[in-house]
Amino acid sequence: MRIVLDAMGTDNAPLSELDGALLALESDPDLHVILTGDQDLLAPQVEESGAGDRIRIVHAPQRVDGAEPPVSAVRRSPNSSIRVGLDMQRAGNASAFVSAGSTGAVMAASLLTLGRLRGVDRPALGTIFPTGSGPTLVADAGANLDCKSQHLVQFARLGTIYMQDIQGVREPRVGLLNVGSEAAKGTEVLQETYRALAASDLNFIGNVEGRDIVHHACDVLVCDGLVGNIMLKFYESLAQFLARELGTRLNPVGLDRELEDAFRVFDYAEYGGAPLLGVNGVSVICHGGSSPKAISAGIGVAARSVRSGMVAHIARDPAFR
Amino acid sequence: MRIVLDAMGTDNAPLSELDGALLALESDPDLHVILTGDQDLLAPQVEESGAGDRIRIVHAPQRVDGAEPPVSAVRRSPNSSIRVGLDMQRAGNASAFVSAGSTGAVMAASLLTLGRLRGVDRPALGTIFPTGSGPTLVADAGANLDCKSQHLVQFARLGTIYMQDIQGVREPRVGLLNVGSEAAKGTEVLQETYRALAASDLNFIGNVEGRDIVHHACDVLVCDGLVGNIMLKFYESLAQFLARELGTRLNPVGLDRELEDAFRVFDYAEYGGAPLLGVNGVSVICHGGSSPKAISAGIGVAARSVRSGMVAHIARDPAFR
Numbered sequence: 001m002r003i004v005l006d007a008m009g010t011d012n013a014p015l016s017e018l019d020g021a022l023l024a025l026e027s028d029p030d031l032h033v034i035l036t037g038d039q040d041l042l043a044p045q046v047e048e049s050g051a052g053d054r055i056r057i058v059h060a061p062q063r064v065d066g067a068e069p070p071v072s073a074v075r076r077s078p079n080s081s082i083r084v085g086l087d088m089q090r091a092g093n094a095s096a097f098v099s100a101g102s103t104g105a106v107m108a109a110s111l112l113t114l115g116r117l118r119g120v121d122r123p124a125l126g127t128i129f130p131t132g133s134g135p136t137l138v139a140d141a142g143a144n145l146d147c148k149s150q151h152l153v154q155f156a157r158l159g160t161i162y163m164q165d166i167q168g169v170r171e172p173r174v175g176l177l178n179v180g181s182e183a184a185k186g187t188e189v190l191q192e193t194y195r196a197l198a199a200s201d202l203n204f205i206g207n208v209e210g211r212d213i214v215h216h217a218c219d220v221l222v223c224d225g226l227v228g229n230i231m232l233k234f235y236e237s238l239a240q241f242l243a244r245e246l247g248t249r250l251n252p253v254g255l256d257r258e259l260e261d262a263f264r265v266f267d268y269a270e271y272g273g274a275p276l277l278g279v280n281g282v283s284v285i286c287h288g289g290s291s292p293k294a295i296s297a298g299i300g301v302a303a304r305s306v307r308s309g310m311v312a313h314i315a316r317d318p319a320f321r
Numbered sequence: 322m323r324i325v326l327d328a329m330g331t332d333n334a335p336l337s338e339l340d341g342a343l344l345a346l347e348s349d350p351d352l353h354v355i356l357t358g359d360q361d362l363l364a365p366q367v368e369e370s371g372a373g374d375r376i377r378i379v380h381a382p383q384r385v386d387g388a389e390p391p392v393s394a395v396r397r398s399p400n401s402s403i404r405v406g407l408d409m410q411r412a413g414n415a416s417a418f419v420s421a422g423s424t425g426a427v428m429a430a431s432l433l434t435l436g437r438l439r440g441v442d443r444p445a446l447g448t449i450f451p452t453g454s455g456p457t458l459v460a461d462a463g464a465n466l467d468c469k470s471q472h473l474v475q476f477a478r479l480g481t482i483y484m485q486d487i488q489g490v491r492e493p494r495v496g497l498l499n500v501g502s503e504a505a506k507g508t509e510v511l512q513e514t515y516r517a518l519a520a521s522d523l524n525f526i527g528n529v530e531g532r533d534i535v536h537h538a539c540d541v542l543v544c545d546g547l548v549g550n551i552m553l554k555f556y557e558s559l560a561q562f563l564a565r566e567l568g569t570r571l572n573p574v575g576l577d578r579e580l581e582d583a584f585r586v587f588d589y590a591e592y593g594g595a596p597l598l599g600v601n602g603v604s605v606i607c608h609g610g611s612s613p614k615a616i617s618a619g620i621g622v623a624a625r626s627v628r629s630g631m632v633a634h635i636a637r638d639p640a641f642r
Contacts, residue, residue, distance in 0.1 A: 069505075132562060142500060145508050179463060179550040184390075187466050187547060210554030214562045226508060227548055229500040233531030234552060235559070241453060241535045242563055 001030055002094045003302050004085035007037030009100030010290050018045055020295025025054050028303060034094055036060040036081040060084035070104035074112060082106055086113035089281050096282035096302035098273065100290045106283065107143055107276055114281035119320030123278035124155040125285065126162055127232055128271040131216040135271055137163055138221045142229035149192040152222050156202055157319055158277035159220035165308035166301060175208030175218030177227060272297030275305060278314065282306055322351055323415045324623050325406035328358030330421030331611050339366055341616025346375050349624060355415055357381040357402040381405035391425035395433060403427055407434035410602050417603035417623035419594065421611045427604065428464055428597055435602035440641030444599035445476040446606065447483055448553055449592040452537040456592055458484055459542045463550035470513040473543050477523055478640055479598035480541035486629035487622060496529030496539030498548060593618030596626060599635065603627055
């Protein structure tokens, strides 16, 4: 299987990407990685890595302007590592695309290049929140800020298929993020969504409050992208902050390992990147601060998406026809 | 100063209320507390406390039905500890009201009894998020789920006055909770709010992302009540969860004090309850799980609100005239 990895995405590019690719190749003997990015920069490092023909470089010298709105920025940069990588997938020269570049740019380029699956109104960004007893997929995590009920119901369905195919959860429990547990809680959009989910064939368990998330109240947590994005960033920063606060106090006592264990439940790197669900292809978006381990996990998610036939699974769901 | 405390609010009522009242009386010699609730239940305990005439009981036997929508529930229970307490404030027999009862019921009863200040479209629930380097007031934390730009701007103003009068911050930095720092980020409502705040006389520092909150990016964080409520509950549960996770691992090594220190920054009890800002009076809502210390802090917030003349301060703000 050939997976394209944008080599220019992380804050530490292309080092984290290259090391991540090597980790992924080690754990998956069927894998080939195509790096898109600056040939001159990448060639010596790939050469030195000893990966042989399992890593290939495709030259993509252009940069996506981060200051410009994503849609016009990606339109104006057809030779960027993002566009070139996605074009290879569309042309059938690769099975999936992984990038730690700007989330907005990768989403815009994925929509532009791969397009939406028929029946999907708005593709959703699904992000894993690690919890005390397993992962919860939050959809949407920032692709769609203002959502109608029908969009939220589609996110629930896309998330359900993801958790089945990628995390192996047979009947994912779907929860609706809200301010209270009763059906009549929340905005009109949320009340309407509650009724639609309750009437659907999905495994809807009702509203989930902010305090329930960390206790793994559901496998798929449905919310609009505004709430999802704010929560995600808050979550991540809080775990980092606490780890640092505690580290300062406890490390002198030599408890690094205990701390590390306690925070493992919050380790994003274990779960790889955020898939863009509902596009006609596989596009996995990783955190800009991804470690090699996180990049490798993102490649793993992409590979499982391909092997499970997730895109076809979504496409043949009767709700999307 | 006489402050009414709803004696029936906490999960541990009336014990936490009574002990909280005693703590508050100890630290503030000018204070008198009026407990509203079941006279038969309260009298022996007040007697035993030895507080003398500094604690008085006003009989209020009725319970607010938690299953009913708050507005009709409080309308149908004029003899509840909440309604009786607020009526005393309106009649001038007390200066402020503090309750750890159902947030929805206390808000509805406060609006019904005290009314809104002129010019305030929607009173906001302001809740303190403790951060690494000081408190941030989040407004709104759940009173108004669907908000227009003009409401969010009013929350910013109410929060500014609160932080000046109660926390002593001279020029509170106002941030707008959003998915990115640029003015063009977020929904139309958020973009419009950004422009209105930037054009106002408030000390607006721009958009604040989820990841900035814990670093004390601002003193007043503006958001709608849906986001505020979800964030608040998530925050609280996460800190509790981590404390427990870590406690299990570290307590055997005898590090209780270090843990306690590290989590002190997240201790709600330090900051007391959430004021309902924009009503014609002082109504402070405490957490249902409040400890005596948290109840005492809530009484402290109420007393500071009265002494600083916060309500008059809001009423004379030219923006509300």
